Amino acid sequence: MIDGEKCEICGKPAKRYLFASFLCDDEACIEKARERRGGPGGHKKLKILDGM
Secondary structure, three states: OOOOOEOOOOOOEOOEEEOOEEEOOOHHHHHHHHHHHOOOOHHHHHHHHOOO
């Protein structure tokens, strides 16, 4: 468990940090975070789409 952090999707205690998000072990939360991130390089793609 990651002390003091909650899952950014559902609010349960966070167990891991994936896709730039604190997440619980629920596969639905992990998948939602993956979609929000935009896949590999997703954070860079968002910068390009927003015009940096």
